[in-house]
Every structure is written in structure tokens, then in C-alpha cells.
Amino acid sequence: MSRDSTTLIIDEADLPTVLAVDLARGFEGLVLAYQDRLFSFALRLTSSPQDAEEIVQDAFIRAYNALRTYPPERRRMLVLRPWLYQIVLNVTRNRMRGRRVDQTTLDDEETKWHLLLADDETRQPEVIYERDERQGHLITMLMELPARYREAVILRYVEDLSYADMSRILEQPVGTIKSNVHRGVVLLREARTAEPDEVRS
Amino acid sequence: MKDNHQSSQREGSDVLAELERLPRVPAPPSLLPTVLLRTGTADAYARVLTPIGPVFIACNRQGISALAREREPAQFEAEFRARFGRPVCRVEALPEPYAAALAGQLSTDVSDTAMFDLRGITDFERRVLMKALEIPRGEVRSYGWIAKEIGRPQAVRAVGTALKHNPIPLLIPCHRVVHSDGSIGEYLFGGDTKRIVLETEGAAPDVIERLGRSGVRFVANPDDGTFCLPTCGRSHLHDNFQGRGLRTERDAFAAGLRPCRDCRPAVMTS
Numbered sequence: 001m002s003r004d005s006t007t008l009i010i011d012e013a014d015l016p017t018v019l020a021v022d023l024a025r026g027f028e029g030l031v032l033a034y035q036d037r038l039f040s041f042a043l044r045l046t047s048s049p050q051d052a053e054e055i056v057q058d059a060f061i062r063a064y065n066a067l068r069t070y071p072p073e074r075r076r077m078l079v080l081r082p083w084l085y086q087i088v089l090n091v092t093r094n095r096m097r098g099r100r101v102d103q104t105t106l107d108d109e110e111t112k113w114h115l116l117l118a119d120d121e122t123r124q125p126e127v128i129y130e131r132d133e134r135q136g137h138l139i140t141m142l143m144e145l146p147a148r149y150r151e152a153v154i155l156r157y158v159e160d161l162s163y164a165d166m167s168r169i170l171e172q173p174v175g176t177i178k179s180n181v182h183r184g185v186v187l188l189r190e191a192r193t194a195e196p197d198e199v200r201s
Numbered sequence: 202m203k204d205n206h207q208s209s210q211r212e213g214s215d216v217l218a219e220l221e222r223l224p225r226v227p228a229p230p231s232l233l234p235t236v237l238l239r240t241g242t243a244d245a246y247a248r249v250l251t252p253i254g255p256v257f258i259a260c261n262r263q264g265i266s267a268l269a270r271e272r273e274p275a276q277f278e279a280e281f282r283a284r285f286g287r288p289v290c291r292v293e294a295l296p297e298p299y300a301a302a303l304a305g306q307l308s309t310d311v312s313d314t315a316m317f318d319l320r321g322i323t324d325f326e327r328r329v330l331m332k333a334l335e336i337p338r339g340e341v342r343s344y345g346w347i348a349k350e351i352g353r354p355q356a357v358r359a360v361g362t363a364l365k366h367n368p369i370p371l372l373i374p375c376h377r378v379v380h381s382d383g384s385i386g387e388y389l390f391g392g393d394t395k396r397i398v399l400e401t402e403g404a405a406p407d408v409i410e411r412l413g414r415s416g417v418r419f420v421a422n423p424d425d426g427t428f429c430l431p432t433c434g435r436s437h438l439h440d441n442f443q444g445r446g447l448r449t450e451r452d453a454f455a456a457g458l459r460p461c462r463d464c465r466p467a468v469m470t471s
Contacts, residue, residue: 024242028288031236039228053229057236064240113238113245114293115231118274138219157220188216 020076149184234290263318383413417446433464
């Protein structure tokens with residue numbers, strides 16, 4: 001399916017209303033609106049494009065299954081951004097802990113889909129995951145951080161979320177989060193200072 | 202907050218700038234269709250070869266939803282969305298049970314009505330299409346016959362309209378419905394294609410039309426005292442009926458014949 005005029009774009013602010021009125025249509029709009037941010041987020045958390053795609057797929061399916069059980073009023077009141085980031089974070093944590101149990105299948109005999117993508121979709125331009133060696137090193141340093149620091153730093157500085165949103169996502173008080181962000185940044189700086197010269201230059 | 206970090210600890214503040222410069226990586230093109238398919242919010246479609254050439258067949262968890270001639274995928278996807286109000290994503294092959302049901306037997310009888318998703322059409326249209334599904338392969342019925350069978354004998358034109366909008370032609374065999382005078386008539390894939398499909402099914406459109414032109418509407422079966430529509434499996438179309446042709450059901454009743462229970466040819470009861 002091509003991302004052109006045949007897909008529908010819903011203004012992000014209208015998404016909760018559309019979800020309340022027409023879940024299927026609203027859901028497609030939701031995926032379109034958030035897929036790039038959530039994929040990027042999962043990619044920064046895992047540094048694996050394959051894992052990131054599976055995580056975001058599972059996260060969207062969890063989101064859909066939850067939305068189906070919510071009454072329209074609850075869907076209308078949803079604050080989508082922290083809600084979706086939290087689902088991605090939870091799916092990621094489960095995978096990182098080695099819990100690969102897939103709880104997202106809709107039923108036991110879910111169809112395995114083999115997509116046939118248009119030529120222009122399979123021949124993607126070279127996707128840039130990291131611009132240079134220095135950025136690669138930063139990503140490595142991020143992956144070496146303890147998860148609580150990595151998550152906090154990514155949400156704050158890569159995803160540019162507010163502390164209020166982060167508090168919803170991480171289910172922690174803002175003070176704790178600030179302290180984790182700070183600690184994470186300190187550790188990154190230490191790692192940067194300790195890095196080999198050729199990367200530093 | 203960012204400013205605090207940067208000013209309070211200038212050394213290494215480049216780490217923050219670097220974090221903020223990490224590029225947003227777009228989701229791969231497979232993500233959206235996979236999510237839509239796995240949540241059942243999009244239909245899937247695949248290219249399938251049929252006696253009339255390649256077609257696209259779409260399906261979802263409710264059943265097969267559409268069949269159309271192969272065209273530009275983007276065009277098909279746009280038309281599907283316009284008609285059904287939901288997206289459709291291309292897959293390599295239809296999922297089970299549809300793939301198995303269709304394998305090698307297209308335009309024969311997928312008569313399991315549970316295999317079709319006919320949401321979004323009117324009750325009248327649904328009754329017309331379900332009735333068309335009852336017409337056996339190799340046989341034809343008239344628009345008037347469908348109208349009579351669904352209890353709307355006056356609605357002959359509306360039956361034609363409903364068949365013209367059949368979302369799943371070929372599998373729901375609207376091509377087996379012809380004019381009461383035997384002329385094959387129009388088809389949403391074109392009249393010539395209708396003849397080809399009927400020919401493939403063994404329905405001999407030329408013979409049907411010739412009989413119609415000669416005025417034959419029914420066929421007598423003296424052996425069991427019944428009369429049939431010409432293509433009914435009991436009337437042996439291939440022998441050209443040799444004197445068994447009837448012009449009106451009045452003639453049939455006058456000859457003491459009963460209407461066949463399979464093809465239910467009569468409008469009158471006796």
C-alpha cells in the first residue's frame with residue numbers, strides 16, 4: 001500500500017475524536033501519524049531496525065486491541081502521545097528482558113501475511129541510521145547505559161518529550177525522572193571523555 | 202532544563218547537542234500495511250489467474266469482499282477505498298481458507314455463502330446475489346427468474362442493476378443471468394467476456410441464443426412428465442431438444458407437464 005493520496009491523513013489533534021466515532025478509520029490515521037516517531041523511538045531504544053519494526057507492530061496491535069475495548073468517551077479523552085510511547089516502551093522492555101512471548105496475536109491462528117510492496121517501496125533510499133562514526137559511538141554509549149537512564153535520556157533529548165509526558169510514560173515522579181536524565185547524561189559525558197582519540201577528533 | 206545542563210557543565214555539552222541531532226528514522230513501508238492487516242482494519246488482496254485473465258481478489262476476516270480485473274495497484278487501492286471505505290493492502294497470496302477454496306476452481310462454484318463479505322450492500326442486492334449463487338455451473342437463468350425467486354417478480358430491472366454492481370463477479374456468478382429471450386446480454390466485464398465465461402462453464406451461449414430466437418422458452422421431459430428451463434441439468438441441452446421445445450408455460454401445463462423442481466421454470470403454479 002503506497003503512502004500517497006489513497007491513504008488518509010487526519011490532523012493529530014482530531015485523532016481522539018475520529019477514534020471515538022470511527023475506530024477503524026481513526027486507527028489508520030493514528031498509525032500514519034505516529035509510525036515514524038514510534039519507530040525512531042524503538043530504534044533508539046534497541047538500535048536494531050528489525051526489533052524496532054516488530055516492537056512497533058506489536059505496540060500498534062496492542063493499542064488497537066485496547067481501543068476496541070474502550071468506550072467511545074474514553075477514546076475521545078485519550079492523550080495519545082504518552083499513551084503510545086508507553087506501549088512501545090513496555091513492549092521493548094519485555095523483549096529486552098528476553099520475554100519474547102507474543103501476547104499481541106489476535107487469535108491462535110493469526111494469518112501470516114506476505115506483503116507485496118510496490119517497486120518504489122522496496123527500492124528504498126539507503127536509510128541512514130547513523131550519520132558518522134561519532135554518532136555511531138553515541139548510539140553504542142546509549143545502549144551501554146542502564147535501561148532507566150537510557151529510556152529517560154532518549155525520551156527527553158531524542159524524542160523531545162516534556163517531563164509531564166515522561167512522567168505518564170515512565171509512571172515515575174518528575175523528580176525521579178530528572179535525576180535519571182541527569183545521571184544518564186553524566187554517564188554519557190564520562191564515556192565520551194574516555195573514548196578513544198580517533199573517535200573524538 | 203536543557204539550558205541548565207549546558208551551562209552548568211559546558212564540558213561535554215556536545216553530548217546533548219548530539220542526542221538532539223540524532224535523525225528521526227522513518228518507519229519502513231511494510232509497517233503500516235502489516236499493522237492494518239494484523240488488526241483487520243484493512244483488507245488484503247492478491248493477483249489471481251482466472252479464465253478471463255488476471256484479477257485482483259480482496260478478502261478480510263468476514264470473507265471475500267471484491268474481485269476486479271487487474272489494473273494499476275494504486276488505482277485498485279483508491280477505488281477499493283472509495284467503494285468500501287477502508288484500505289486494502291497487496292499480499293503475495295490470499296490467506297487460507299480462500300486460497301484453497303479458489304485453487305484451480307475459479308468460476309466454478311464457491312457456493313459457500315459464508316465465504317463472502319457482503320456488508321455494505323442493500324438487503325435486496327444481497328438476496329439477488331445469493332440467488333445467483335444458486336444457479337449451477339453450466340446453466341443460466343433469466344433476470345425475471347431471479348426476481349420471481351426472491352419474491353419481487355416486478356423488480357426485473359432492479360435485479361439487473363444489482364447484478365451490475367456485484368462486488369465479487371465471477372465468484373458470485375452474475376454471468377449466469379441472461380435475458381428471458383435467451384440473449385446473453387451485458388456483463389460488468391463486457392458481453393463478450395460473459396460468453397467466454399459461460400462457454401468455459403459448458404453453458405453453450407450460442408445454443409442458448411439460437412433456442413431463444415426460435416421462441417423456445419421451456420423444454421418438455423416426457424420421461425418423467427416435467428418441463429424445465431433449457432439449460433437445466435435435466436433437459437439435455439446438447440440434443441437440441443428435437444421436438445421437446447415449448448414456447449410458453451401454458452403449453453407445458455396444457456400438455457400435462459409439471460414444473461421441474463430443480464430449475465423451477467414456471468411463473469404460474471399450475
